[in-house]
Amino acid sequence: MIIGVPKEIKNHEYRVGMVPASVRELISHGHSVYVETNAGNGIGFSDDDYKAAGASILPAAADVFAKADMIVKVKEPQAVERAMLREGQILFTYLHLAPDFPQTEDLIKSKAICIAYETVTDSKGRLPLLAPMSEVAGRMSIQAGAQALEKSHGGSGMLLSGVPGVEPAKIVVLGGGVVGSNAARMAVGLRADVTILDKNVDTLRRLDEEFQGRAKVVYSTEETLDQHVLNADLVIGAVLIPGAAAPKLVNEDHIKRMKPGAAVVDVAIDQGGCFATSHATTHADPTYIVDDVVHYCVANMPGAVARTSTVALNNATLPYIVKLANKGYRDALVQDEHLRNGLNVISGHVTIKEVAEGFDLPY
Numbered sequence: 001m002i003i004g005v006p007k008e009i010k011n012h013e014y015r016v017g018m019v020p021a022s023v024r025e026l027i028s029h030g031h032s033v034y035v036e037t038n039a040g041n042g043i044g045f046s047d048d049d050y051k052a053a054g055a056s057i058l059p060a061a062a063d064v065f066a067k068a069d070m071i072v073k074v075k076e077p078q079a080v081e082r083a084m085l086r087e088g089q090i091l092f093t094y095l096h097l098a099p100d101f102p103q104t105e106d107l108i109k110s111k112a113i114c115i116a117y118e119t120v121t122d123s124k125g126r127l128p129l130l131a132p133m134s135e136v137a138g139r140m141s142i143q144a145g146a147q148a149l150e151k152s153h154g155g156s157g158m159l160l161s162g163v164p165g166v167e168p169a170k171i172v173v174l175g176g177g178v179v180g181s182n183a184a185r186m187a188v189g190l191r192a193d194v195t196i197l198d199k200n201v202d203t204l205r206r207l208d209e210e211f212q213g214r215a216k217v218v219y220s221t222e223e224t225l226d227q228h229v230l231n232a233d234l235v236i237g238a239v240l241i242p243g244a245a246a247p248k249l250v251n252e253d254h255i256k257r258m259k260p261g262a263a264v265v266d267v268a269i270d271q272g273g274c275f276a277t278s279h280a281t282t283h284a285d286p287t288y289i290v291d292d293v294v295h296y297c298v299a300n301m302p303g304a305v306a307r308t309s310t311v312a313l314n315n316a317t318l319p320y321i322v323k324l325a326n327k328g329y330r331d332a333l334v335q336d337e338h339l340r341n342g343l344n345v346i347s348g349h350v351t352i353k354e355v356a357e358g359f360d361l362p363y
């Protein structure tokens with residue numbers, strides 16, 4: 001199969017669909033890979049690195065789209081990219097169609113086979129191609145929180161770890177899933193005083209086993225939430241109710257009563273956020289202050305560490321790219337129900353019920 005990797009064109013998007021190591025893997029399976037020039041430049045993968053891995057470099061996205069049987073990207077295709085898709089071509093990338101009618105309409109028109117990373121499942125019902133970005137965001141949330149607590153950002157001037165003779169910061173993590181457990185690992189590593197709140201008892205058991213007392217693991221109720229949030233120096237928002245907006249666990253009154261100079265990092269902001277006072281921010285201007293509490297609410301946190309994010313994403317996507325290339329999309333989708341769950345649009349039809357219903361389209 002001929003695989004094409006265009007350069008990402010969304011503002012400040014430096015990730016890339018395939019790293020040179022993934023290209024090499026595809027070449028070893030007998031496929032050809034065409035990469036747009038400078039596709040990986042922003043994160044230190046040069047055209048020469050791709051050539052050394054066996055790829056051919058093309059001067060423009062249009063050349064890549066014209067040649068490839070399968071396009072591998074990171075972000076949802078932009079309008080100019082959608083116009084280059086053709087009937088029968090495979091598109092493998094994040095799509096997030098539910099809130100995006102113009103994209104859905106264009107993908108239907110293209111008659112391409114559009115497989116979204118975010119709806120591929122695994123045998124435990126998890127989302128294996130979303131997990132790497134949650135891992136990145138969870139780990140980053142502690143860095144972001146550490147900075148927010150610095151005086152220059154409006155914080156209380158507290159070092160997360162403390163120093164000998166000075167207490168560490170109290171970090172409260174709301175939600176102990178992929179984001180929350182990764183945040184807690186970083187916070188425990190820094191020797192902060194860490195408490196994780198979750199509503200799922202199995203998750204609490206797993207976290208308790210993992211942290212062996214180095215993080216407190218608490219069942220989340222209104223009472224425990226009040227108690228821990230009001231006492232915290234840093235709160236990480238990492239809850240998720242699949243398919244729904246994030247619950248607003250922390251209300252305006254909590255924020256008013258938190259310690260002056262405390263910080264909140266709302267990782268769940270991409271689902272609307274779990275603090276009533278949150279609104280999405282950007283890497284260029286990541287924080288703002290409400291009632292003396294510093295808020296960090298960047299909706300695409302992994303973009304800031306594009307190199308790590310790209311490699312982590314490729315580690316997760318590569319087996320599926322190889323499967324699609326080796327078997328062709330029909331056999332790959334028929335034989336693997338989890339990859340089939342990734343199918344969003346095929347030959348002009350939407351195959352995700354919620355998306356079709358949301359836009360009043362046939363399903």
Ligand code: NAD
Nearest residue numbers: 134137175177178179198199200220239240268299300301
């Ligand atoms: P996850 O499903 O692995 O974990 C969510 C956890 O929240 C679960 O353990 C669940 O039991 C818990 N939870 C749900 N309701 C709760 C409640 N009322 N009280 C306490 N806990 C509750 O999800 P995840 O992968 O960790 O993702 C968390 C959020 O982070 C999602 O909204 C995701 O979209 C977001 N995210 C944001 C970024 C970003 O850049 N901002 C990046 C990656 C993920």
